């Protein structure tokens with residue numbers, strides 16, 4: 286079964302394999318697969334992970350903060366930020382810091398309890414990929430990026446500050 | 450007052466449509482209860498004991514007559530023809546229907562109003578001094594800065610899912626703080642530095658609720674241009690490090706106290722270093738843009754020449770008492786600011802009918818530059834009334850039942866909705882307000898007692914701010930019965946202090962009697978015209994305790 290996510294406001298097929306994230310699983314023997322590992326896996330199997338052919342992503346959130354990975358960002362092609370509950374807003378700060386402070390230009394993906402009504406804010410904070418929680422209609426969710434056409438404050442997008 | 454531009458109007462209009470769609474999806478079963486809950490809360494919509502409660506934002510408590518008229522219309526069309534002004538300068542509707550809320554919001558948007566972020570774990574409506582711009586104490590009018598904060602904090606993409614709610618207050622001076630600045634998550638004072646420049650003193654970690662704290666100073670002096678970057682730094686530290694595992698430990702006050710103010714300041718400053726010169730910096734043109742909305746009215750230069758005022762004071766003793774208690778000095782000679790008491794005996798504190806709202810809107814048009822303010826004590830203010838108009842205004846208010854001359858007295862108590870409306874309440878508070886009103890019904894006696902801030906909450910969440918009442922009353926539940934705990938010695942002013950519990954809670958029928966015993970100790974021990982709070986501070990708890998539990 287192919288899995289889909291929203292990337293750059295489009296529904297696309299997703300080929301990344303999660304070995305970290307909501308649940309951990311073993312790192313696959315197929316060295317060509319692109320994988321998103323947990324922070325623990327990254328710490329424990331760093332050499333092995335760096336020597337694979339496939340691309341490497343890491344999952345933060347749920348206790349792993351931006352400070353834990355900020356000096357090693359060059360090793361990652363993707364950073365997934367896990368929302369264990371949509372109400373836990375730490376991930377919004379992490380995404381902004383990744384984009385605005387640490388210059389991370391590759392994919393930042395929201396995973397976990399990711400829902401339509403948070404997409405507008407998430408995108409403004411620098412997320413460009415969204416793995417919506419099961420049961421959410423992706424077609425409908427695309428409308429969320431257009432909930433507002435104007436913005437009051439600068440964030441990871443190029444909005445200007447307050448109207449004055 | 451601030452006028453919406455195209456962007457402001459668009460944002461509220463788009464919000465209405467967004468919420469309409471969210472409500473539709475919820476009613477159609479496409480949006481779960483928990484998800485909708487967070488979304489509706491960020492639009493001020495609670496589900497209460499009897500019905501939804503909708504909290505409408507009144508930014509820093511300032512209303513135009515047109516807006517107040519609209520509120521009157523909304524309470525009539527969608528509610529039971531009254532609304533409740535809260536201690537946070539907002540208006541609450543207790544009986545709207547969920548499916549009507551999108552239409553209510555659409556009506557509000559027509560008069561530049563909304564319910565955005567009036568609840569939920571986000572940055573709430575910024576509050577301020579209800580006498581901003583007209584009082585002699587302030588260094589500068591704080592409202593332009595409130596408006597700047599309102600815009601920056603509205604739909605802030607990073608800070609809409611904070612560990613807990615977040616309240617900011619701005620006062621134009623430290624002296625005579627009427628904005629309860631020190632019991633806010635962030636409190637801001639306009640201050641002058643030794644070089645004579647005006648900027649901000651930033652405090653953080655104040656708050657009431659279960660564990661009350663007075664805010665501590667994070668920065669003694671912040672140049673104005675850095676206002677937003679500094680706030681953003683504080684919020685970013687809080688958003689990442691505030692506790693999320695326990696709702697009772699999630700406010701910033703807990704973080705500040707756990708880290709200690711030095712460590713907290715160090716973290717904020719480290720964050721701020723990165724962003725102080727970012728796009729958040731405010732240039733002089735922007736500041737000036739916002740200040741221009743709050744320039745002084747076109748006051749009548751000859752207002753002080755009127756002689757009818759002193760004649761009427763002589764002739765009408767009730768008018769004289771009302772003037773003394775319900776009006777205050779204005780910085781322009783010949784003008785006074787008028788309190789409209791929403792504490793008439795027998796009325797729930799802060800309640801106002803649709804007809805009263807419309808009539809007061811008309812009076813504001815006639816006498817006070819078409820503006821009305823909401824106070825932290827659940828009254829309204831017409832801030833700019835000529836002395837020559839006061840008598841006519843007094844008579845008009847009297848006909849509306851809005852001229853009870855009890856501002857600042859024991860009967861001007863503040864009170865949360867309690868058991869009558871709030872699903873969290875342990876005890877009723879409105880009935881108690883009535884009991885107290887009946888006991889202390891002699892105005893001359895109340896005047897003799899002078900300023901006593903009586904504040905009452907129906908449960909530990911402290912919406913009635915009982916911790917900072919000179920006398921605080923807290924409703925508690927004892928084996929299913931309503932009991933009331935008395936606390937003494939709180940203050941929300943610049944000499945902020947937290948009230949201390951006097952002893953075991955008393956039964957419902959004993960509340961007014963207990964209050965009387967406390968008051969008797971005060972009248973017995975006071976020196977000169979010492980206020981209650983000052984007597985308490987001088988003599989301590991013991992005499993009060995002895996009298997109450999004798």
Ligand code: SF4
Nearest residue numbers: 865871874907908912
């Ligand atoms: S103090 Fe308690 S009872 Fe009163 S309004 Fe707040 S939550 Fe409700």
